[in-house]
Amino acid sequence: MLTSMLTMDKGENEGEKGGEGGEGTQQENGRLMLADGVAERGAKSLTSGSGQQVSNGFTTSTPQSPREGPGRGAGSSVPPGGLRTLVVQQTSLERPRETWSKKMDFLLSVIGYAVDLGNVWRFPYICYQNGGGAFLLPYLLMAVFGGVPLFYMELALGQFHRNGCISIWKHICPIFKGIGFAICIIALYVAFYYNTIMAWALYYLLSSFRPTLPWTTCSNSWNTVNCNRYMSTDHNVSWSNSSTSPAEEFYTRQVLQVHLSPGLHQLGSVSWQLALCLLFIFIIVYFSIWKGVKTSGKVVWVTATFPYLVLLVLLVRGATLPGAWRGVVFYLKPDWAKLLSTTVWIDAAAQIFFSLGPGFGVLLAFASYNPFHNNCYKDALITSSVNCLTSFLSGFVIFTVLGYMAEMRNQDVATVAKDAGPSLLFIIYAEAIANMPAATFFSIIFFLMIIMLGLDSTFAGLEGVITAVLDEFPHVLVKRREWFVLALVCVCFLGSLSTLTYGGAFVVKLFEEYATGPAVITVVLLEVVAVSWFYGTNRFCNDIHLMLGFYPGCFWRICWVAICPCFLLFIIISFLAFPPEVRLFNYHFPPWTTALGYCIGVSSFICVPVYMVYYLLTAKGTFKQVQVSPFLYRSSGGTAICALIGVNVYVNEVMVGMQVKHL
Numbered sequence: 001m002l003t004s005m006l007t008m009d010k011g012e013n014e015g016e017k018g019g020e021g022g023e024g025t026q027q028e029n030g031r032l033m034l035a036d037g038v039a040e041r042g043a044k045s046l047t048s049g050s051g052q053q054v055s056n057g058f059t060t061s062t063p064q065s066p067r068e069g070p071g072r073g074a075g076s077s078v079p080p081g082g083l084r085t086l087v088v089q090q091t092s093l094e095r096p097r098e099t100w101s102k103k104m105d106f107l108l109s110v111i112g113y114a115v116d117l118g119n120v121w122r123f124p125y126i127c128y129q130n131g132g133g134a135f136l137l138p139y140l141l142m143a144v145f146g147g148v149p150l151f152y153m154e155l156a157l158g159q160f161h162r163n164g165c166i167s168i169w170k171h172i173c174p175i176f177k178g179i180g181f182a183i184c185i186i187a188l189y190v191a192f193y194y195n196t197i198m199a200w201a202l203y204y205l206l207s208s209f210r211p212t213l214p215w216t217t218c219s220n221s222w223n224t225v226n227c228n229r230y231m232s233t234d235h236n237v238s239w240s241n242s243s244t245s246p247a248e249e250f251y252t253r254q255v256l257q258v259h260l261s262p263g264l265h266q267l268g269s270v271s272w273q274l275a276l277c278l279l280f281i282f283i284i285v286y287f288s289i290w291k292g293v294k295t296s297g298k299v300v301w302v303t304a305t306f307p308y309l310v311l312l313v314l315l316v317r318g319a320t321l322p323g324a325w326r327g328v329v330f331y332l333k334p335d336w337a338k339l340l341s342t343t344v345w346i347d348a349a350a351q352i353f354f355s356l357g358p359g360f361g362v363l364l365a366f367a368s369y370n371p372f373h374n375n376c377y378k379d380a381l382i383t384s385s386v387n388c389l390t391s392f393l394s395g396f397v398i399f400t401v402l403g404y405m406a407e408m409r410n411q412d413v414a415t416v417a418k419d420a421g422p423s424l425l426f427i428i429y430a431e432a433i434a435n436m437p438a439a440t441f442f443s444i445i446f447f448l449m450i451i452m453l454g455l456d457s458t459f460a461g462l463e464g465v466i467t468a469v470l471d472e473f474p475h476v477l478v479k480r481r482e483w484f485v486l487a488l489v490c491v492c493f494l495g496s497l498s499t500l501t502y503g504g505a506f507v508v509k510l511f512e513e514y515a516t517g518p519a520v521i522t523v524v525l526l527e528v529v530a531v532s533w534f535y536g537t538n539r540f541c542n543d544i545h546l547m548l549g550f551y552p553g554c555f556w557r558i559c560w561v562a563i564c565p566c567f568l569l570f571i572i573i574s575f576l577a578f579p580p581e582v583r584l585f586n587y588h589f590p591p592w593t594t595a596l597g598y599c600i601g602v603s604s605f606i607c608v609p610v611y612m613v614y615y616l617l618t619a620k621g622t623f624k625q626v627q628v629s630p631f632l633y634r635s636s637g638g639t640a641i642c643a644l645i646g647v648n649v650y651v652n653e654v655m656v657g658m659q660v661k662h663l
Contacts, residue, residue, distance in 0.1 A: 099371060100370065105300065109460065113456060114386075115307070115386070116453055117450065117457075119387070119453075120394045125421075125424060127331065127395055130347050131336065131338035131339060134335055135348065138344055142345075142348045143356075143388055145567065146559075148380065149556060150564055151380050151384050152376070153531065156367070156540075159367040162368045165184070165467075167468070167472045168471075172534075173534040173535055174615060176530040177615070178610060178612060180468055182607040185607065186360065187361060187462070187465045189600070193496070195454070195492070199274050200277075201426075201447045201450040201451050202277040202280065202447075204430065209444070211440070216229075216439075220250075222254040247426075258502060262503075266503065267503035278493065282489050282493050285462065285489060288455070289466070292481065293366075296463065300456060310445050315397050319400055321401070321407075328396065331395050345570075353571060356387060359521070359524035360460075361467075361468055362464040366460070375548060401433075425450065462489070466484065506584060510596070515597070517601075518575050519601040519605045523605060528568065582597075
């Protein structure tokens with residue numbers, strides 16, 4: 001319900017408001033009260049801006065209205081019949097929006113989302129492959145000019161508009177609403193395969209509760225005649241090109257059972273052991289997020305902090321192993337010549353983008369539960385810095401152990417560190433742990449760390465979808481959140497069944513390469529263009545000023561308008577120009593899987609043009625009229641009434657979807 005009240009004598013109206021609350025507006029949820037300059041606030045308020053109660057329930061500070069003269073201070077008076085004020089009041093019957101219990105709940109949730117499994121296995125591999133210490137230069141440049149500005153932009157958008165990735169577009173540019181639907185589909189694809197990796201880790205964790213770890217010997221039922229322990233302590237071992245380590249056979253033949261599937265064309269049966277592990281993972285996920293950020297914000301105090309404790313323990317242990325220095329030197333030895341290669345810059349851009357994770361709707365969702373005046377600028381700098389430093393730290397943790405493995409095998413570090421992805425954790429690192437003293441203890445804490453790193457990202461990814469859908473259909477789903485979350489978790493579990501088959505590892509690789517990468521980068525490119533070029537950088541910076549009290553500097557403006565779109569285009573073009581050769585173990589993906597992968601990727605992105613066509617066909621008015629910004633006050637009758645009564649109005653509308661300009 002929207003009502004309007006006109007005060008004929010401004011001085012009288014201000015006196016009433018000053019006596020009620022001392023502020024020019026009242027802080028009530030769901031209420032919008034906008035006044036044009038309150039005299040009682042004095043000269044200081046005219047400098048910092050008059051208070052406004054916006055529709056998200058928080059008081060903002062806006063600049064002085066252009067119509068207000070500098071002489072209207074605390075002691076000024078307005079003659080009867082002078083300047084009048086329009087007070088717009090919105091009464092909402094909706095429940096107040098949930099907020100974080102503590103600021104640290106939000107910070108830990110964002111850090112837990114940004115710091116995931118990719119920081120542990122992908123960054124160290126990419127770093128040494130692209131010049132070691134020299135790779136840090138393009139990595140930091142891409143972070144400063146691409147990743148962090150996108151991270152900051154999404155936090156600011158979510159905090160200001162207080163909506164998920166679907167409904168937020170009615171406040172920015174409705175024709176781009178398909179971006180929100182595409183983000184939700186991509187998040188579902190991620191949930192289909194990402195949690196399977198945690199199921200593998202849980203299988204390893206349960207297998208670790210033994211005096212002798214099962215991937216240390218070749219006397220198990222799943223081992224073949226090619227199984228050989230290849231350590232310096234093992235004598236009379238003849239290692240050939242066909243030989244396999246016990247850790248590799250445990251991973252491929254016992255956990256994945258990939259030898260029972262010839263490829264993607266014949267996946268085979270579902271592994272009931274992995275199905276039970278995944279079911280347990282989803283049960284944890286459900287009871288962590290079913291009540292909203294009030295519960296997930298408490299869980300992350302464990303899941304986001306425990307991995308750092310484990311990383312420090314493993315770093316200390318790895319640094320004391322023989323040969324650890326070889327791995328560190330190999331990790332950081334700079335090869336400046338590689339900086340002339342385009343591949344290095346492509347890898348740096350892709351790594352920082354997927355590490356910080358803009359475009360998945362998570363940052364929008366998390367920030368939407370913040371207080372309106374929370375300093376999201378500082379949050380963006382802190383969390384992105386922690387993410388980059390964690391990646392760097394993980395490199396030391398991984399390569400001290402790889403140096404130890406190279407020392408024990410009498411091989412080069414490059415030979416040991418030839419694999420990236422899950423194989424680095426589940427084969428190489430697992431084998432290294434198995435040959436340490438107190439192997440059972442280190443194995444338990446390591447795979448617990450892997451599970452918790454994955455849980456944080458899963459909490460965040462599903463919360464992005466939940467917030468988006470609940471904000472889009474609040475009257476239907478807000479009071480049924482628990483049932484909706486249960487349905488979503490069930491859909492994710494059923495969608496993950498293909499990754500639990502004997503050929504499930506091939507499905508995971510297919511989703512990882514095609515379903516998320518190019519699609520989410522294209523979606524983020526459209527998001528940046530919509531915000532910077534359609535919504536407008538000036539309007540966006542004004543929004544940030546309302547929240548934080550200061551305008552973003554020229555650096556951020558230039559990044560949002562030009563550098564970030566170029567950054568994203570660079571990654572997209574590189575994907576198209578240099579398509580990855582998809583291979584897993586000894587299986588080369590056939591050409592038809594490339595077409596299948598692109599179809600999966602396009603299935604999410606197609607939401608954007610489809611919704612644009614739908615919007616243009618269903619919007620009222622001529623084609624030219626529907627292009628008008630949704631922030632313009634579209635009620636011509638309301639504008640005419642304001643003009644007739646001579647009311648001076650300066651409203652920067654935030655959530656209701658209108659703007660009354662100076663008349």
